[in-house]
Amino acid sequence: MARRRVRYSDKDNGSIILRIMCAVVFCVSAFLYLFVYQQDVIALRLSRLFDGDGYYVPLVFSVFGVLACQVLQLVCLHVFRHEKPLCAVTYFPSLALLWLIAEFDVSDAGGWAVLLTLVLMPFVLMFMLGRHGFFMWQVRHVRTLSRRMWINVMFLSAGFILISCCSNYDDVMRFRLKVERMIASGRYDKALGAGYYAADTDASLTMLRIYALSKSNRLGERLFGYSLSGGSGALLPDGKDVKFLLLDDALVYGYVGLDAAEYRGFSALKHRFFKEKGCNGPLADYVLCGYLLDKNLEGFVKSLLACGIKDFSSLPRHYREALVLYCRTRSGHILTYKNEAMDADYADMQALGKKYMLSPKERHSAVKDAYGRTYWYYYYYVN
Structure with a gap:
C-alpha cells in the first residue's frame, strides 16, 4: 500500500516559522538577561538562600534557566494551542519565571504587580483577540517579514523591557x-x-x-x-x-x-x-x-x-x-x-x-x- 505524501499548507509552514522565530528571540534574550544583566543579582540571591554556601556557576545556571523557561512555554503552548497566530503570549509565564528567579521580592508590592501582569497578560490578549479580532489578523499567512511576525517579536521585546525596567536593584x-x-x-x-x-x-x-x-x-x-x-x-x-x-x-x-x-x-x-x-x-x-x-x-x-x-x-x-x-x-x-x-x-x-x-x-x-x-x-x- 503506497504511503500518501503529507503536504503542509503555507499556513502550517508560517506557524512553524513563527514558533521558531519566537523561540530564538526568547532563548537568546533570556540567556543574555540571566548571564549578563542579572548574573551578580542571582549570585546575591543564591548566597542569601544558602547562607553563603551556594555554588553558583553563571553559565550553567543561565542555560538551565533558559531550558526551564522553554519547557514552561511548551506547556503554555498546549493550553493556548488554538491561538497560534499570537505565539508570543505563551512566553509571558516564562517571563514571569525569569522575574521570580532574579527580581521578585515577596515584601514588594510592585513586584507582585509585575508578576501578576506577566501571568495574566496571555488571558487578556486572548480575550482581546477573541472579542475584537485584535489588529493583526488582516494578514493571512505568516511570512518571514510579515506584520504578524513582527507583532509577536514586539510583544516579546515589550515583556523583556518590562522585567528589565522594574528592577529592585539600582x-x-x-x-x-x-x-x-x-x-x-x-x-x-x-x-x-x-x-x-x-x-x-x-x-x-x-x-x-x-x-x-x-x-x-x-x-x-x-x-x-x-x-x-x-x-x-x-x-x-x-x-x-x-x-x-x-x-x-x-x-x-x-x-x-x-x-x-x-x-x-x-x-x-x-x-x-x-x-x-x-x-x-x-x-x-x-x-x-x-x-x-x-x-x-x-x-x-x-x-x-x-x-x-x-x-x-x-x-x-x-x-x-x-x-x-x-x-x-x-x-x-x-x-x-x-x-x-x-x-x-x-x-x-x-x-x-x-x-x-x-x-x-x-x-x-x-x-x-x-x-x-x-x-x-x-x-x-x-x-
Missing part, C-alpha cells in the same frame, strides 16, 4: 555585586572597571574600590579617579553603612592586620599605624588615604614622615598632589615639596576656577572635565 548595588564577585575570584582589574565612569556611589562601594586598588598596588595612584563617599569611615566595613553583600568582613580586616573586634573607626587604624612606627604595608596606604579622604593634610604629612620616606618624587600621584596642595595652602609647613609639572597644573586649575567664578555650575563642570580625577578636585569640590 546601579550602585549592581556595581557593588560585580566588584565583590571579581574580588572573590582575584580579578582586581575587572573589579576596578565596574562603574568607573559612573557618578553614583556609596560608602560600601568606596570601601570595595579601596581594597581592590590596594591589592593592585594602585591605591595612592588611582583612588581619587573614582566617585567617592563616606570619607575615612569608608575604609573598612562597620556592619551598618559600610558592609559587604557577598564577602566576609574578615577579608579586609585580615588584610590590613586589624581585628574586627578592635575596630572603632579611623582612630583604630591610626593607633595601629603609629604603634607600629611607620609600617610600609597596606595599613600605611589605608591611613594615608584615610587622611586624604577627610581632607586632613596635616595628618597626612605627619603620617607620611612617620613612614620614613625620603624621596617624595617616587610617591604615588595622589600623594604628590596632596603635598603640592599642602605646600601651597599651609604656612609654616613642616616639609617642602616642589614639582614643576604639578605646580603648573595646580595653578591652571585655580585659574580655571576663577574664570567661572560667577557661575558655580559652570566652574564645577569645567574643573571636573579637566581635573576631575585629581586629589585637588576632590579637596575643593567634593563634599
Whole structure:
C-alpha cells in the first residue's frame, strides 16, 4: 500500500516559522538577561538562600534557566494551542519565571504587580483577540517579514523591557555585586572597571574600590579617579553603612592586620599605624588615604614622615598632589615639596576656577572635565 505524501499548507509552514522565530528571540534574550544583566543579582540571591554556601556557576545556571523557561512555554503552548497566530503570549509565564528567579521580592508590592501582569497578560490578549479580532489578523499567512511576525517579536521585546525596567536593584548595588564577585575570584582589574565612569556611589562601594586598588598596588595612584563617599569611615566595613553583600568582613580586616573586634573607626587604624612606627604595608596606604579622604593634610604629612620616606618624587600621584596642595595652602609647613609639572597644573586649575567664578555650575563642570580625577578636585569640590 503506497504511503500518501503529507503536504503542509503555507499556513502550517508560517506557524512553524513563527514558533521558531519566537523561540530564538526568547532563548537568546533570556540567556543574555540571566548571564549578563542579572548574573551578580542571582549570585546575591543564591548566597542569601544558602547562607553563603551556594555554588553558583553563571553559565550553567543561565542555560538551565533558559531550558526551564522553554519547557514552561511548551506547556503554555498546549493550553493556548488554538491561538497560534499570537505565539508570543505563551512566553509571558516564562517571563514571569525569569522575574521570580532574579527580581521578585515577596515584601514588594510592585513586584507582585509585575508578576501578576506577566501571568495574566496571555488571558487578556486572548480575550482581546477573541472579542475584537485584535489588529493583526488582516494578514493571512505568516511570512518571514510579515506584520504578524513582527507583532509577536514586539510583544516579546515589550515583556523583556518590562522585567528589565522594574528592577529592585539600582546601579550602585549592581556595581557593588560585580566588584565583590571579581574580588572573590582575584580579578582586581575587572573589579576596578565596574562603574568607573559612573557618578553614583556609596560608602560600601568606596570601601570595595579601596581594597581592590590596594591589592593592585594602585591605591595612592588611582583612588581619587573614582566617585567617592563616606570619607575615612569608608575604609573598612562597620556592619551598618559600610558592609559587604557577598564577602566576609574578615577579608579586609585580615588584610590590613586589624581585628574586627578592635575596630572603632579611623582612630583604630591610626593607633595601629603609629604603634607600629611607620609600617610600609597596606595599613600605611589605608591611613594615608584615610587622611586624604577627610581632607586632613596635616595628618597626612605627619603620617607620611612617620613612614620614613625620603624621596617624595617616587610617591604615588595622589600623594604628590596632596603635598603640592599642602605646600601651597599651609604656612609654616613642616616639609617642602616642589614639582614643576604639578605646580603648573595646580595653578591652571585655580585659574580655571576663577574664570567661572560667577557661575558655580559652570566652574564645577569645567574643573571636573579637566581635573576631575585629581586629589585637588576632590579637596575643593567634593563634599
